[in-house]
Amino acid sequence: xxxxxxxxxxxxxxxxxxxxxxxxxxxxxxxxxxxxxxxxxxxxxxxxxxxxxxxxxxxxxxxxxxxxxxxxxxxxxxxxxxxxxxxxxxxxxxxxxxxxxxxxxxxxxxxxxxxxxxxxxxxxxxxxxxxxxxxxxxxxxxxxxxxxxxxxxxxxxxxxxxxxxxxxxxxxxxxxxxxxxxxxxxxxxxxxxxxxxxxxxxxxxxxxxxxxxxxxxxxxxxxxxxxxxxxxxxxxxxxxxxxxxxxxxxxxxxxxxxxxxxxxxxxxxxxxxxxxxxxxxxxxxxxxxxxxxxxxxxxxxxxxxxxxxxxxxxxxxxxxxxxxxxxxxxxxxxxxxxxxxxxxxxxxxxxxxxxxxxxxxxxxxxxxxxxxxxxxxxxxxxxxxxxxxxxxxxxxxxxxxxxxxxxxxxxxxxxxxxxxxxxxxxxxxxxxxxxxxxxxx
Amino acid sequence: xxxxxxxxxxxxxxxxxxxxxxxxxxxxxxxxxxxxxxxxxxxxxxxxxxxxxxxxxxxxxxxxxxxxxxxxxxxxxxxxxxxxxxxxxxxxxxxxxxxxxxxxxxxxxxxxxxxxxxxxxxxxxxxxxxxxxxxxxxxxxxxxxxxxxxxxxxxxxxxxxxxxxxxxxxxxxxxxxxxxxxxxxxxxxxxxxxxxxxxxxxxxxxxxxxxxxxxxxxxxxxxxxxxxxxxxxxxxxxxxxxxxxxxxxxxxxxxxxxxxxxxxxxxxxxxxxxxxxxxxxxxxxxxxxxxxxxxxxxxxxxxxxxxxxxxxxxxxxxxxxxxxxxxxxxxxxxxxxxxxxxxxxxxxxxxxxxxxxxxxxxxxxxxxxxxxxxxxxxxxxxxx
Numbered sequence: 001x002x003x004x005x006x007x008x009x010x011x012x013x014x015x016x017x018x019x020x021x022x023x024x025x026x027x028x029x030x031x032x033x034x035x036x037x038x039x040x041x042x043x044x045x046x047x048x049x050x051x052x053x054x055x056x057x058x059x060x061x062x063x064x065x066x067x068x069x070x071x072x073x074x075x076x077x078x079x080x081x082x083x084x085x086x087x088x089x090x091x092x093x094x095x096x097x098x099x100x101x102x103x104x105x106x107x108x109x110x111x112x113x114x115x116x117x118x119x120x121x122x123x124x125x126x127x128x129x130x131x132x133x134x135x136x137x138x139x140x141x142x143x144x145x146x147x148x149x150x151x152x153x154x155x156x157x158x159x160x161x162x163x164x165x166x167x168x169x170x171x172x173x174x175x176x177x178x179x180x181x182x183x184x185x186x187x188x189x190x191x192x193x194x195x196x197x198x199x200x201x202x203x204x205x206x207x208x209x210x211x212x213x214x215x216x217x218x219x220x221x222x223x224x225x226x227x228x229x230x231x232x233x234x235x236x237x238x239x240x241x242x243x244x245x246x247x248x249x250x251x252x253x254x255x256x257x258x259x260x261x262x263x264x265x266x267x268x269x270x271x272x273x274x275x276x277x278x279x280x281x282x283x284x285x286x287x288x289x290x291x292x293x294x295x296x297x298x299x300x301x302x303x304x305x306x307x308x309x310x311x312x313x314x315x316x317x318x319x320x321x322x323x324x325x326x327x328x329x330x331x332x333x334x335x336x337x338x339x340x341x342x343x344x345x346x347x348x349x350x351x352x353x354x355x356x357x358x359x360x361x362x363x364x365x366x367x368x369x370x371x372x373x374x375x376x377x378x379x380x381x382x383x384x385x386x387x388x389x390x391x392x393x394x395x396x397x398x399x400x401x402x403x404x405x406x407x408x409x410x411x412x413x414x415x416x417x418x419x420x421x422x423x424x425x426x427x428x429x430x431x432x433x434x435x436x437x438x439x440x441x
Numbered sequence: 442x443x444x445x446x447x448x449x450x451x452x453x454x455x456x457x458x459x460x461x462x463x464x465x466x467x468x469x470x471x472x473x474x475x476x477x478x479x480x481x482x483x484x485x486x487x488x489x490x491x492x493x494x495x496x497x498x499x500x501x502x503x504x505x506x507x508x509x510x511x512x513x514x515x516x517x518x519x520x521x522x523x524x525x526x527x528x529x530x531x532x533x534x535x536x537x538x539x540x541x542x543x544x545x546x547x548x549x550x551x552x553x554x555x556x557x558x559x560x561x562x563x564x565x566x567x568x569x570x571x572x573x574x575x576x577x578x579x580x581x582x583x584x585x586x587x588x589x590x591x592x593x594x595x596x597x598x599x600x601x602x603x604x605x606x607x608x609x610x611x612x613x614x615x616x617x618x619x620x621x622x623x624x625x626x627x628x629x630x631x632x633x634x635x636x637x638x639x640x641x642x643x644x645x646x647x648x649x650x651x652x653x654x655x656x657x658x659x660x661x662x663x664x665x666x667x668x669x670x671x672x673x674x675x676x677x678x679x680x681x682x683x684x685x686x687x688x689x690x691x692x693x694x695x696x697x698x699x700x701x702x703x704x705x706x707x708x709x710x711x712x713x714x715x716x717x718x719x720x721x722x723x724x725x726x727x728x729x730x731x732x733x734x735x736x737x738x739x740x741x742x743x744x745x746x747x748x749x750x751x752x753x754x755x756x757x758x759x760x761x762x763x764x765x766x767x768x769x770x771x772x773x774x775x776x777x778x779x780x781x782x783x784x785x786x787x788x789x790x791x792x793x794x795x796x797x798x799x800x801x802x803x804x805x806x807x808x809x810x811x812x813x814x815x816x817x818x819x820x821x822x823x824x825x
Binding site: 027028029133136139140141171187189192193196197198395396398399401402403404405406407 | 480481554555556557558559560561564609611613614616617618619620621622683684685686687688691698701702704706707710711
């Protein structure tokens with residue numbers, strides 16, 4: 001173009017720009033938002049004869065928008081529509097079949113949660129995980145859950161109190177987990193890394209249907225259609241009445257309550273490789289998370305060391321990650337877990353004065369004993385009985401091996417049955433809330 | 442203000458070009474390739490490769506021409522005669538053409554697999570090839586300037602990407618320290634040098650360096666190697682921490698996967714689109730430089746006065762070579778089995794031998810021909 005004059009160059013450039021405007025308006029991959037059906041959550045259940053059931057929620061943006069961002073009363077279902085279930089041999093086949101009943105192209109680009117049914121998880125998840133690692137619409141940041149029972153039940157009974165958007169609902173769980181540590185936060189990447197690293201095993205949060213809430217709401221409200229569907233506080237009020245159970249429970253699906261969402265989010269599924277082995281309750285999950293160094297904090301009650309039958313409520317936090325030492329040379333293998341924790345008193349039944357340093361120390365020691373015993377029991381039980389390492393204990397021993405081959409030859413899982421567990425918790429009571437001494441009568 | 446003459450490149454532009462050409466391999470399969478070899482210790486491979494190359498670089502330091510305008514092709518001809526020199530030069534042409542074909546195929550396949558699944562692969566390749574051919578046609582000066590501009594952005598994007606993905610990393614996955622064994626690290630490091638085209642490219646382009654900057658050409662080469670090594674090592678460290686052994690060797694597009702993992706709550710996620718922009722820029726630059734270098738060395742081998750008429754047929758050859766592999770897996774396998782495994786012979790060994798032999802031949806000729814007998818370096822000192 002060097003021989004062209006200035007005006008010719010301007011003209012040439014203008015022609016190029018005008019010509020390019022045409023083809024640059026779109027491309028082969030142009031897909032309008034209105035042409036897609038976004039699936040924010042799927043549930044996977046075991047089917048007969050090697051098949052599976054895929055339950056999908058489809059977001060209906062129009063309905064969500066009309067609900068005013070989360071508080072509308074016209075939307076009865078999470079996401080705006082009832083879940084759809086199809087039977088297939090694989091996820092890709094299920095998506096294809098799903099599109100026979102959905103008029104827009106199914107898109108997983110907004111997928112935020114995958115729920116495994118209990119039976120499928122017991123049989124092994126790797127077969128369904130494989131398409132998720134390959135297919136580009138799945139992201140490794142998707143959150144995983146295990147349904148106690150079937151995933152379809154969990155989907156059908158899910159009637160959140162506040163949220164209408166599935167994605168918001170799933171994101172809320174992450175905050176709840178960080179604040180209360182009653183269930184782990186597990187993304188697909190964490191799960192896969194645990195499975196592929198042969199010396200550790202994955203975990204997943206549990207989501208379960210509380211049948212007493214379902215039953216209660218049907219008795220009180222004459223069916224879930226009227227009582228639970230997105231009515232917010234209205235639904236909760238109608239489901240009133242005291243729970244009938246006699247004791248407190250931290251077991252998923254068994255929490256003593258009435259009203260609210262029939263689905264409960266508490267506990268952890270423990271896997272051995274890709275197979276579900278056991279389910280921990282909410283209290284055990286706290287100790288599991290403490291050992292993994294993922295304990296964000298929680299309100300916990302401990303027996304008052306001074307007054308029998310009374311309790312002290314504290315907010316417990318992990319001050320730093322646990323210090324774990326695996327002695328691979330001892331026989332049996334010994335695991336030493338040291339957990340530094342910090343506490344803040346937020347309430348008590350008793351009249352004990354926790355300004356007094358001796359009382360503080362007694363409480364700290366009492367909490368330490370309690371945490372040590374519970375953690376030791378949990379770790380020992382899971383290692384010995386399930387021969388699984390969901391605590392990621394062996395990560396702390398990796399540096400002891402010179403090569404990957406030596407590490408794999410060690411066969412950590414074969415040693416788990418005899419592992420000797422030693423737990424040392426150090427609790428430091430940092431604060432006592434907004435009151436120096438408890439009110440007296 | 443110093444006026445840069447047409448056809449000359451500055452020191453910073455040369456540095457950027459050398460770094461971006463080599464370092465853009467982090468966007469392709471290089472991190473996975475070395476992770477497969479060394480496992481947990483894969484991050485050591487770029488370090489050891491860089492160390493090897495710096496040793497070679499320092500060893501041939503004395504022999505590097507800094508005053509005359511002979512490129513590697515002419516040096517080969519002077520050192521071994523036209524026939525052997527020509528064969529050696531064609532090996533550079535072949536390697537650059539093959540590398541261009543490999544990059545174009547891997548790049549387009551990655552685009553099709555990840556972001557544009559419905560677009561025909563030929564359309565993507567044509568678009569990329571057209572831009573690359575234009576860049577190659579414009580020539581070294583344009584390429585080097587683009588390398589400085591785009592290279593800076595790409596460099597920053599790599600740092601940001603790695604920093605944002607690093608919360609997924611666990612330091613424990615860097616152990617066992619020796620990964621798949623010390624022998625694997627050494628083997629990988631030798632093969633890993635195949636990715637470092639710095640020395641070869643430097644010896645092709647340095648005659649275009651501004652005359653008054655010639656004295657710094659060796660330091661430019663040195664720093665290009667060091668910076669490339671640091672980029673490779675940093676990316677590999679995070680990659681191995683995020684995708685531990687057994688997982689890292691199954692990830693064909695490591696940096697893309699890392700970018701898809703970025704997740705900081707509700708608003709800060711799905712950022713890969715941002716990084717794809719830089720990734721495309723670096724791939725196009727790499728492809729352009731490859732086509733330019735292949736055309737340039739080919740033209741020089743056959744003593745053509747210009748290289749531009751070669752660009753179009755070379756682009757066509759690269760396009761055809763790129764589609765010789767029937768599928769992406771074969772393209773990856775060819776890249777691993779040929780370029781990665783044996784490329785180091787052409788990018789490191791042959792240029793080093795040519796340098797040394799040409800140095801002594803030139804010196805002997807000058808001594809025999811009644812010259813001063815001083816080395817080119819000494820001549821430069823005299824000139825300065």
